[in-house]
Amino acid sequence: MKELGTMFVQACNAFSENTVVLHDGEGGALVFDPGMSTPSEWAEFDASLRARGWSPKAVLMTHAHLDHVLGCAGMVERYGLHPQLLAEDEPTYEMAPRAAELYGVPMEPLPELHPNRLKDGQILTFGTLSLRVHWTPGHAPGHVVFVDDQNQRVVGGDVLFKGSVGRTDLPGGDPATLTKSIERVLFELPDGFEVWPGHGPSTTIGQEKQGNPFVNAAGTGMMQVGG
Numbered sequence: 001m002k003e004l005g006t007m008f009v010q011a012c013n014a015f016s017e018n019t020v021v022l023h024d025g026e027g028g029a030l031v032f033d034p035g036m037s038t039p040s041e042w043a044e045f046d047a048s049l050r051a052r053g054w055s056p057k058a059v060l061m062t063h064a065h066l067d068h069v070l071g072c073a074g075m076v077e078r079y080g081l082h083p084q085l086l087a088e089d090e091p092t093y094e095m096a097p098r099a100a101e102l103y104g105v106p107m108e109p110l111p112e113l114h115p116n117r118l119k120d121g122q123i124l125t126f127g128t129l130s131l132r133v134h135w136t137p138g139h140a141p142g143h144v145v146f147v148d149d150q151n152q153r154v155v156g157g158d159v160l161f162k163g164s165v166g167r168t169d170l171p172g173g174d175p176a177t178l179t180k181s182i183e184r185v186l187f188e189l190p191d192g193f194e195v196w197p198g199h200g201p202s203t204t205i206g207q208e209k210q211g212n213p214f215v216n217a218a219g220t221g222m223m224q225v226g227g
């Protein structure tokens with residue numbers, strides 16, 4: 001687990017999925033992509049919140065792939081919070097139990113979604129925190145990223161990784177669309193913005209613009225597919 005003052009990240013489940021938690025500045029916490037899947041992962045998560053005195057206010061989904069939704073039922077049971085996602089990713093959410101079967105991963109039945117869907121271009125406000133929601137398809141059809149301009153950080157899900165990008169071979173994935181999403185949304189941000197991805201360590205926009213082997217640094221949109 002990473003200690004970062006106004007946020008923490010807990011790697012969860014067999015897929016090492018990063019569950020990201022942001023403090024809202026007023027004692028609340030936003031939980032992104034809850035992946036907690038075992039009693040010990042839940043114990044760590046609950047203890048991390050308790051130690052900081054943060055209480056969860058919302059469960060926000062970058063997208064609904066299996067590894068990102070494994071803790072959704074638990075967030076409803078423990079905290080009464082239903083997951084919010086973009087309408088375009090509802091089919092992904094509905095497919096997750098089938099994916100769990102295919103991967104042989106035990107999963108509690110998924111809860112009802114929150115009645116409100118996320119919207120492309122929406123600004124979410126919790127406490128003193130404002131987040132811009134941007135639709136970034138290509139890895140999953142309804143994938144979004146959450147941009148925190150004030151703290152120069154992005155909850156990025158599986159779009160852009162340190163030195164890599166999200167896979168595009170799952171249903172609704174498409175490499176050209178993913179490249180466009182990265183250029184249109186993420187590479188428009190200042191170089192210093194830190195991206196917290198769904199897997200692996202954080203990175204910055206500047207680092208990935210320069211060195212990401214999957215996205216052409218000249219910004220022509222050429223992705224080295226299959227490389």
Ligand SMILES: [Zn+2]
Binds near residue numbers: 139
């Ligand atoms: Zn994914």
